[in-house]
Amino acid sequence: MSDIKWDDAFCGEGNNCFRIGTDAAGNGYIAVAGQEDRYLTDSQEALRTLIRDIKAGKADHLLQG
Numbered sequence: 001m002s003d004i005k006w007d008d009a010f011c012g013e014g015n016n017c018f019r020i021g022t023d024a025a026g027n028g029y030i031a032v033a034g035q036e037d038r039y040l041t042d043s044q045e046a047l048r049t050l051i052r053d054i055k056a057g058k059a060d061h062l063l064q065g
Contacts, residue, residue, distance in 0.1 A: 009033040020047070 004021040011017040017033035028044035040047075044055075
């Protein structure tokens, strides 16, 4: 397994805290802060796109329930 370099936690409204990480192979990682052993991985560009789309409101339908 590659060593993941985690950035500082990003906390949004409601104290939802996430951390973004990268490794030497160019992979990107995202995890809930404090649970970095359970992460989602993809290319850095795919995770950037995911975050941009969420920030742009394109995932609001996922929050309705």
